[in-house]
Amino acid sequence: MSRVLVVTETSRSNGEFRRPWVRARYAAHVNRYRRAVEEAVSLLAPGNDVTLLAGRELVDRQTLPAGVHLRLYDEESFKAEADPLTELGSRLIGAWWPRRETEPALSVNGVWLPDLLPVAKGILLRLDVLESLAALERVMDDVKPQRIVLLTGASTAERVARAFGEDRGISVKTATWMLMPFVFARLSRWLRSRQERNVVHHMHRQTRRSGPTPAGRRRIVLSVCQTRHFEVVEPLSVSLRKAGLTTTVLAAYVDDETTPIESAIRARMRRVEAAGVPCAYFMNYVSPVDARRIVRELWPLQRRLRRRLKADPEYESLSRHGSVRLAKILRPFAVDAINQSLVISRLYLESARRALDALSPDAVVIASDRRYAERALALVARARSIPTLLFWGSSLLSRDRINTFDVADRLLLIGDDVRAAMVEQGIEPRRLTVVGDPRSNVARLEDRTVLRERIFTEFELAPDRPLVVLVSKYVSVLFSPEEKEAFYRTVAGAVDRLGQVNVVIKVHPNERLPLLRDQVREWGWRDAILIQSYDIHRLFRAADAAVMVTSMAGVEAMAMECPVVAVQTRGKDFEGDYMPAYVSEAAVARVDMGDADGLAAALAGLVSEGPTRDALVARGRTFAARYLHPVDGRLTERLVGVVAEVEAELAARASVERP
Missing domain, CATH: 3.40.50 (Rossmann fold)
Structure with a gap:
């Protein structure tokens, strides 16, 4: 045999x-x-x-x-x-680039261009x-x-x-x-490459407008690259402005201006501007003529880098897992990085340089270290000794452990658990400051009755019925289309059995809303209400219960005293060694996919007041406390204090280095 x-x-x-x-x-x-x-x-x-x-x-x-x-x-x-895979990915991506001393054209204004790529390419x-x-x-x-x-x-x-x-x-x-x-x-493979080709194309064509002119001191620049970043940046920027600081928000260009994502970002920018905080796109600071010139100047470098992938034996020797040869498999990824990612990085590096010239900030705050624009802004700022802070708006480390946290002087965190995880990962404790979560804090300060009435009116919900929020999950290697359909059919079946209940579906930022709307109809849920950009913390604050597969959103719901039901594939462990253990620690109720009767029974005990709901809310509140730290009302003061600490460190370092 x-x-x-x-x-x-x-x-x-x-x-x-x-x-x-x-x-x-x-x-x-x-x-x-x-x-x-x-x-x-x-x-x-x-x-x-x-x-x-x-x-x-x-x-x-x-x-x-x-x-x-x-x-x-x-x-x-x-x-x-996670960690061995992260190390392997970092090494394999490093093999795409020559040694620094052999290709000085990859260094621009003191920044090594490949340093903008490791997180995005690592994912x-x-x-x-x-x-x-x-x-x-x-x-x-x-x-x-x-x-x-x-x-x-x-x-x-x-x-x-x-x-x-x-x-x-x-x-x-x-x-x-x-x-x-x-x-x-x-x-x-073509679709993967097309995403970045589209970004390059639209970075050339994007409508420019004059960037804001700063006035007064102190000056803070905040950046966003996704709609959800505004959940942190909007309250923070408004708070800084009210405290007398000159604040500017820079947004990265995501896609064509007519796409839902870009439209949502533009809408949030208008809302921030209405609150008195000026906003601009990174590419406002680079004219189309200059952008085309920069791209042309990259062509000789790109040709040399592509030739190296075929001619340099070092690429072959470094592109291995142990003795397993991966060079041929990885070459298309490397070529895409050279052809597209390098161009995006170079354009964002130039726009970041010019933006900092124009805005002259005393500090820079980024909302993520994954994307090219934010890494460019942070790296240029640090090269100029401008204090740089990363507001890490997640209550846990990502499963892939791709984030390097290497572009910021300090990290502002929303909870104690993620701080402990970062220390365990090797980040110096002095770089970590827990300041709490401004997103959940804003929702928590609202009167629940008033908020609930507003949401029910806005979405035309029946006022005499309980509200359940369904948190969607996008398809990936870890979650199949088959599982997604089973999840939705289970919830739809439970709602039919339960009757007299409002359901709002919170669509994941990575999902395409029109596609999901069609799918939900195909799965027999014709009257579903789907939303994507609405603040999830306010939804949880107003809701009677939440249903999801697994998500950081579960922690956010529990912090809002919204009980959670996890609907999961029978026999499948979604926690692994990275997700909050809220199922295994009984902080949520759990139901198998396909068990609509079980889900209906679980929801029936949660959407009305009673001991079942009270007990789960209490367990959830205790569980969430380790992940989400309450804001104590001094967020602006603490941020300014952290900036002062970094300024003192940089000044001390400069005095030592000065001859």
């Missing part, structure tokens, strides 16, 4: 297709792929010990032959240790390569296969499996040939 490992492609890592006809073709592909998996495994099962590693949506468990061991990519990913590499690599390595170490069978060999995961097999001297064969896996693999 031979030990055989059958490897399929993974579930899509970058969400769902937007166009209906593409989704229909992909659904047909999934059905055909499932049949191919069944056929391949059925041929191999007799006389062999077969293990199948597959994407959850790509296998029908009911049709698998008896004795086949099923391993799923998403479940294996939850078992992976991409984690989703498209490293998650499947970790799953494959774990399964291969467990199974110790004598043969590897790739279903088609088209996907990145299957190419990684081939690389492992070749490294370990294991026979690798392909089970079948199908056109569509190759088509969708190529389409996915």
